[in-house]
Amino acid sequence: xxxxxxxxxxxxxxxxxxxxGPAGIKGADASCVSSHDLRASLAIVNGFSTALGSSxxxxxxxxQMILESDDDTGMAESADRLMMLDADxxxxxxxxxxxxxxxxxxxxxxxxxxxxxQAEDTGT
Amino acid sequence: xxxxxxAVSELMCPNNELVMVDDDALTVxxxxxxxxxxxxxxxxxxxxDKALEYLKSQTxxxxxxxxxxxxxxxxxFISELHGSTDLSKTQxxxxxxxxxxxxxxxxxxxMNVALLEKQHLCDRQKLTEMLDTYL
Numbered sequence: 001x002x003x004x005x006x007x008x009x010x011x012x013x014x015x016x017x018x019x020x021g022p023a024g025i026k027g028a029d030a031s032c033v034s035s036h037d038l039r040a041s042l043a044i045v046n047g048f049s050t051a052l053g054s055s056x057x058x059x060x061x062x063x064q065m066i067l068e069s070d071d072d073t074g075m076a077e078s079a080d081r082l083m084m085l086d087a088d089x090x091x092x093x094x095x096x097x098x099x100x101x102x103x104x105x106x107x108x109x110x111x112x113x114x115x116x117x118q119a120e121d122t123g124t
Numbered sequence: 125x126x127x128x129x130x131a132v133s134e135l136m137c138p139n140n141e142l143v144m145v146d147d148d149a150l151t152v153x154x155x156x157x158x159x160x161x162x163x164x165x166x167x168x169x170x171x172x173d174k175a176l177e178y179l180k181s182q183t184x185x186x187x188x189x190x191x192x193x194x195x196x197x198x199x200x201f202i203s204e205l206h207g208s209t210d211l212s213k214t215q216x217x218x219x220x221x222x223x224x225x226x227x228x229x230x231x232x233x234x235m236n237v238a239l240l241e242k243q244h245l246c247d248r249q250k251l252t253e254m255l256d257t258y259l
Contacts, residue, residue: 035221035222036191036192036220036221036222037192037221038221039221039222039242040148040151040221040242042221042243043221043241043242043243043245043246044148044150044151044154044242044246046243046246046247047154047243047245047246047247047248048150048154048246050247050248051154051157051158051248054248088157091157092157095150095153095154098150099150102150
């Protein structure tokens with residue numbers, strides 16, 4: 001993915017980019033940022049949800065393994081891993097909750113903005 | 125984890141292999157959690173200015189910058205960095221949940237950056253694959 005041939009090498013090109021690029025982008029940001037925030041929230045919810053799913057699967061497997069084990073060798077290690085996976089699940093669940101709250105709040109603001117826009121459109 | 129920290133997560137610094145900048149604390153938290161499952165050295169920031177300061181003296185192998193940040197856009201960040209740091213050996217990604225505005229594609233090429241979808245960054249499997257590829 002790297003395009004080495006187009007790395008800005010001379011100072012004037014870099015300065016020109018620094019001046020030209022961001023200035024041209026700033027103006028278009030407002031609607032993009034709102035859409036970005038919503039989609040970012042969805043990505044985060046999805047990320048924590050997937051992480052919770054895989055952590056819980058690992059936790060269940062580890063728990064099952066301990067239950068089915070006949071000897072006590074390595075039990076302390078298994079218990080440590082169980083606790084670690086339990087902590088992972090709790091972490092992911094807690095952040096998933098926060099991420100959903102953030103998403104809800106962003107959706108609410110979006111609805112308020114959309115409602116305001118609609119009211120302006122209809123002259124109310 | 126305290127999102128107000130300058131460097132939210134700093135594992136085994138210096139000589140980071142991954143530096144990430146994202147103003148969204150939850151994004152940083154999930155990436156930090158994914159990183160904690162592997163062995164890669166990393167440094168994660170929620171404040172662009174602190175990251176810029178840090179990158180003056182550190183050159184990571186992989187740099188991931190959020191496109192939409194309140195202080196500056198990811199492109200502004202990379203522009204500023206190009207003025208003070210040699211990024212020729214760094215794989216740079218601008219991360220966004222939406223396609224950046226029209227006209228930025230050319231700038232991406234000129235500035236030697238690739239686009240990374242936010243959902244890939246937040247996905248444990250995809251991010252791990254990416255880290256294994258570049259680090």
